[in-house]
Amino acid sequence: MCKWLLIILDLTLPNIDGIEVCRLIRLRYETPIIISTQRAFLGDKIACFSYGADDFMAKPYDLQELILRIKAILKRCDHQIPDKNDTLNKKQIFRYDESKMEIYKNNDLVELTNAEYFILQYMIQKSGFVISRQELLSNVDSIKYESSYKSIDVLIGRVRSKIEENSKKPKYIISIRGVGYKLVNQ
Structure with a gap:
């Protein structure tokens, strides 16, 4: 079983806004969330962080940067699924x-x-x-x-x-x- 868990969430989703998904996830789970989207408006960033996103990356970005941010969040949070x-x-x-x-x-x-x-x-x-x-x-x-x-x-x-x-x-x-x-x- 995987002990490490992290969500990479795009804001542009069918039928529901990604910001709302972020809010709903955070209400129930402690899982780290990285927002990965082309919507780079300040209001979107503020809303995402307000609802508990751990990071925000505007597309396009370098894949190596995403990998480094994932590693940093997982290392910082030491995010293991509790028994x-x-x-x-x-x-x-x-x-x-x-x-x-x-x-x-x-x-x-x-x-x-x-x-x-x-x-x-x-x-x-x-x-x-x-x-x-x-x-x-x-x-x-x-x-x-x-x-x-x-x-x-x-x-x-x-x-x-x-x-x-x-x-x-x-x-x-x-x-x-x-x-x-x-x-x-x-």
Whole structure:
């Protein structure tokens, strides 16, 4: 069985727009998505990244570049298909109650601002996977799109100070140098 999975998606599809397909995939799966299309409008790029695309390549492009981008995404994400039994048997450290906008660490309520709550909620949803700063900017509504990566780092630092025993040596929100962060939730 193949452990590596990645989707290369064209936006021009019969009967459905590729941007909608990207959105639907991301609602259910963590699979990396590379958009490969002739539609290179800024609005299309923004929509794709907003719905969780990992990369966007406008046609025509060099096949070698596509191969390198695939390798980089798979290496960065270390995207293996998880064993369902492993996931079910491990206790989650963090959980959230969306209706109350509350996050718990080992059943203890964590006091967070709105921005901190939404960042940590998104990270819980993606726990175990590498999340780029760009992905956080695109997918966390409480962060303004024009914010800088430095703003993300500051927010992550504030969240760490509230959930880590030692925020200088984090156990839960791990920095992935040059890429972003990963939440360890088991």
